[in-house]
Amino acid sequence: MKVVIGRYVPGSGFFYSMDPRTKIIALILLMIATFLIDSFALMLGAIGLIVLLMMAGRIGIKRVYLGLRPLMFLLIFTFVFQILFNRQGEILLSRTVYYSFLSLALAVGLVVFWFFTKKFTRFKLFYFVIMVAGLYAIFTEIGNVSPFATGTLAIYEEGLSMAAFIMLRLIIIVTLSTILTITTKPTDLNLGLEHVLKPLKIFRINTEDIAMIISISLRYIPTLLDEANKIMLAQASRGVDFKEGKLKDKVMQIVSLLVPMFIISFKRSDELANAMEARSFTPGATRTRLHQLSWKRLDSVAIGIAFLALSLSIVLRISPWI
Amino acid sequence: MAIKFEHVSFQYKSIDNKGYLALDDVNVVIENTGEFITLIGETGSGKSTLVQHMNALLTPSKGSMNILGVKISSTAKENKDVQFNPIRKQVGLVFQFPEYQLFEETVEKDIMFGPKNFGVSESEAKKRAREAINIVGLDDSYLSRSPFNLSGGEKKRVSIAGILAMEPDILILDEPTSGLDPRGRDALLEVFYQIHTSLNKTVLIITHDMNTVYEYAKRVLVMREGALVYDGDPVKLFSRKNIDNWNLDVPDIIQLKDALESNFHLDMSGTIRNKKALLKRLEEVLS
């Protein structure tokens, strides 16, 4: 169980040789651009460009997908939420939904069946779609046997497009951030942040400490995941079987994982602070750096492109002919 | 029934797919009763990785193993139906770092965790916790303390108690005596030896202490760069020339014996493997 968010993955390719400042600034610019884009075609175009960039930079799609996976639930939730509750625009689909004993029983049965068989299939997403289609069929067709209540399922144009939009935006943002954390060592990220935040100094904000806090938090995520992994191994070797067990056991297992995780994460942060202090870390003091930043042509080009993308999205947003 | 490794290799996966070969074609058989084995070898030679295979916490990248009749291979598909719990009940493993093993709120709960999971009743588990904590040389007052607020050696002892309380058939200990004070070290080695002799159980100890190897082991395994390079008698091992290449050392007893023999021409022949025997012999030859 390896989770990728916040974890640096050694590798080569131009993303790795880029200056962290470039990557951070470009990330910010492109994120703004994503929020400005309001046409489907452009959004898909943007995704296409990102995929091309990733291929050119030799970053596996799979790695980024692994970064997205923990957010899958959030993505699906926003999608469904938008579809069901946004009632603007034209009606695309309107069906009567039948709540009957049959439809409820079938639906529960189907979900349970899906839940326990999904681990045997390799096409999880496809399997999920089939399940959803099944639910649709049950509630709108099959379940029409002496229903005790009915409702309407209506999908509006605006709802659908909003849902799709939000999802694509989230995907783009997470993908871009994942590229940043995968290709940038936490130390470089720290250094880059420090520089990018420097202008805030005018407001008498200690930017070095903020940069340190951000990068320590980023570094802490994998540490905590490692801790969770350690506890799971410790428990497995003393008789907890994470592979098997009923749902009730699973819940118990998660609880028995959470409590020590809580204690240990406190303990770990204490130890980390001690480790830093014992090696003469003094808050606010200047430090020399092993990693030095060097601005290359590549960086100027990258920043140029990011600016271009942002300007383009602004122009397209305000120009009347789109 | 035994633990049997056939051509086992293991590669640590890192996310960039550049793996690290920690075990390289290991073949070994360990009987499930009556063995007292020490596993030694230089830093990073794969000892901890090897023993984590013995209770199936890790599974081979290549090759296969048979643990007490359960076959485990290198593909996830074939291992799908393997029941791991019976293996872990029978093969108890104490980790190298106690911090990797302790997680409960109190020492008592931590020691009871294993037994309770393997179906021992609450009251019996409590009883075992009390016994185990005393066996490892700590008094009852430790039971109510948090395992995180202990000294290094105390943590080590608690982690050992947690496995002893499971009463496994095969006891595997990863550097159990590092960090223990000398009396604690001797007492615990004696405990492991007692478990071996009185219950005829198999005990396997990883150690860097050559004295432990020489005094207790019936059989010694030596690892180097992921491969098993020696499997046999400890006495023979220390008479070989290549122990230097394996980063090993000659036990204190042998060093002293040899020095006395060559400088004072005292007769030190025969089996002298511990302090007691050495002192007895010296008394004989000197008086």
Added chain:
Amino acid sequence: MDTLLGDDILDMIEIKNLGFSYQEDGVALSDVSFNVEKGEWLTILGHNGSGKSTLSKLLVGLLRPSSGTITVDGQVLGEESVYDIRKKIGIVFQNPDNQFVGVTVKDDIAFGLENLQIPRDEMVKRIDEYANRVDMADFLEKEPQALSGGQKQRVAIAGILAMKTDVIIFDEATSMLDPKGRKTILKYIQKLNEEGVTVITITHDMRESVLSDRILVLKNGEVLKIGPTKDILLDKETLESSNLELLLPLEVMHTLEQKNITHPKLKEFLWQLSLNT
């Protein structure tokens, strides 16, 4: 300013009536007083839970004494001086996992150097030198978490050695090293000490104490005895009352004496042998 003159200047560390407890009840250290001279090598011995690690954490200001004072190089340890003092004392923790800050071995060794504001060129040189010294040069890009126990200890040692502090505390820093690795590190500690570094080693391995100048024995949080290494090495009663042991040759010597077996040449021989382990 008087205190800076006279004999005090010889002391690197001076501890007076030090007391500490983690909780209300239960005392981890009580009334501990001793000093460590500049350039001295002091071994601290004692049973599990006798307070060795606690003492070492107090020395670098990670814990605050309940009573008593600690003076380092003429400076009393307190809220203000703690940062100055930490620049003079390096500590290798008992558990190497507790020490790692960097994401890679290289970054970790660099961390202390960055804090000491060592120029980059010098830093690169030192990382190389000390990674080689502990035989971990091939692992510079690895994550510390993905190392074996002994490899972790080596990295932890390198991270502190590279800082070249005036005082170095080793808290059971070689407990998981193979015999050859342990000897190499000990030899190096000896070399450092000869060059003037003040060394404090905490250990359970009597063989490691032989090279030091003095030994301090703790028991239940109190100083049981402190004295020249030769005296303590022979003090069976003191050692055994804190769960320690005599070195094998000295144990033999002791037993022979008890049995009234005299053999002057043998005695001298055993003594020499014990110093060479």
